Amino acid sequence: DAGITQSPRHKVTETGTPVTLRCHQTENHRYMYWYRQDPGHGLRLIHYSYGVKDTDKGEVSDGYSVSRSKTEDFLLTLESATSSQTSVYFCAITQEARYEQYFGPGTRLTVT
């Protein structure tokens, strides 16, 4: 699992509230990613990071922001959650030498 943890693992929140999801890795990887998984869409990239304080947008970044103040932590924030953001969120890292991405266990977010 490449030492990736996500917290919380499950969360139920109300529309309009802010939500922050945390991804933590223990192996000092440079690249980190946030994806969302929805039926029929596979995984879609929200944001990614290529170093401390270096981030960029992915395919579905509207309504999300990220921060990376330390190599090991990558935070995903929903500023004002909407029902369309109900999804399973996965964090990933790239093992650069092998070009392989490894995923965390996921966070199931429900926005009511």
Added chain:
Amino acid sequence: AQSVAQPEDQVNVAEGNPLTVKCTYSVSGNPYLFWYVQYPNRGLQFLLKYITGDNLVKGSYGFEAEFNKSQTSFHLKKPSALVSDSALYFCAVRDGGNAGNMLTFGGGTRLMVKP
């Protein structure tokens, strides 16, 4: 731009029979191709990859995949399916020149292996 298509939402196969899960891709540069498997309520697990070299690549749990450049395909195969292979399978691609290592995933194919 890069894209992946998995034309089958579900593949059904009997235990012991060979299985194939299809994937086609589109990239502007050299393709790096990957297969992942997801079991219920779990994250994605890496199965195998093609970067360069031999077109037939072998991965975990007896799976293999064949890279076909002319057909832009990377189908996942296994000679003899197990019930425990039942899961959701994702194909992914990145452009070899993509500095961000960003993958694009297909929509997934559910594999059902029946006893």
